[in-house]
Amino acid sequence: MNPTSQVRADFDRIALVSGEGWNHNDHYHPYLLKHIPHNCQTALDVGCGTGTFARLLAARSQQVVAIDLSMEMIRIARERSGDCPQIDYRVTDLMEWDIPNESFDCIASIATLHHLSLESVLPKLRDALKPGGVLMVLDLYRAETVGDVLRSLVAMPLNAAYKWAKAGRVRQSEEARQAWEAHGANDVYPPVSAVRACxxxxxxxxxxxxxxFWRYSLIWHKSLAQSD
Ligand SMILES: C[S@@+](CC[C@H](N)C(=O)[O-])C[C@H]1O[C@@H](n2cnc3c(N)ncnc32)[C@H](O)[C@@H]1O
Known part of the structure; x- marks a missing residue:
């Protein structure tokens, strides 16, 4: 796992070279949005990046707190969220933040938890949810079965077709490719069996x-009776 300082530096760089185009995470936003609780008052986006999902949450929740390690990500997220005053963007390391128990109706995290230890982060997010709240995670996983490899083979041509249809090109800019490649060199993803065990x-x-598209989702409803 990359040290936090390296993750922060990587995403400060990525923020400056990435455009607003479609990516695999965005593809699953509608799926995640279906799970937001009715009458959601407070939502948290962990690792919000440039705020694309936080802005979608803001249309469905009275208040949104959106955190990210990277100052550059948060700067761009604020720039793009002028019409969303209900989003409170913060440069914050999730693992350094002492979140008051039972603070949020909904907690979302997209392509972020693989930078952290699931054993540490899942109980922390569980405790931060109000009873009746929902945790929704979308993240990358490591192939471990023949089915995973076959799914990946099917995904490759569809991925190119989607990128062409959504962004008008298959390749990202050379700067963005290099920044992601440098970040990915030490990135590790858990197999889904490890996520399920956790x-x-x-x-x-x-x-x-x-x-x-190389992602798993985790949806968990905290029962109304459940208290920490
Ligand atoms: C791959 S990006 C995904 C951004 C956004 N969720 C999206 O879907 O576009 C992962 C983000 O998680 C942030 N991140 C990683 N570790 C974090 C931590 N401990 N606390 C807060 N943010 C973190 C990174 O800075 C980065 O912006």
């Missing part, structure tokens, strides 16, 4: 699904 321990009843 959920069994900390989030019983969580639904973990594999998706086509």
């Amino acid at each position: 959920c069994d321990q900390f989030l019983p009843g969580a639904v973990v699904c594999k998706h086509l």
Whole structure:
């Protein structure tokens, strides 16, 4: 796992070279949005990047706190969110933040938790949810079965077709490619079996699904009776 200082530096660089185009995470936003609780008052986006999902949350929640390690990500997120005054963007390391228990109706995290230890982060997010709240995670996973490899083979041509249809090109800019490649050199993703084992321990009843574009989702509803 990359040290926090390296992750921060990588994403400060990536923020400056990435455009606003479609990516694999955005593809699953509608799926995640279906799980937001009705009458959501407070939502948290962990690792919000440039704020694309935080702005979608803001249309469905009275208040949104959106945190990211990277100052550059937060600067751009603020620039793009002029019409969303209900989003409170903060440059914050999740693991350094002592979140008051039962603060949020909804907690989302996209392509971020693989930078952290699931054993540390899942109980922390569980405790930060209000009873009746929902945790929704979308993240990358490491292939571990023949089915995973076959899914990846199917995803490759579809990925190119989607990029062409959504962004008008298949390749990203050379600067963006180099920044992502440097970041990815030491990135590690958990296999879904490890995610499920961690959920069994900390989030019983969580639904973990594999998706086509190298992502898994984790949806967990904290029961109304559940208190920390
Ligand atoms: C791959 S980006 C995803 C950004 C955004 N969620 C999206 O879907 O576009 C991962 C983000 O997580 C942030 N991040 C990584 N570790 C973090 C931590 N400990 N606390 C807060 N943010 C973190 C990074 O700075 C980066 O912006």
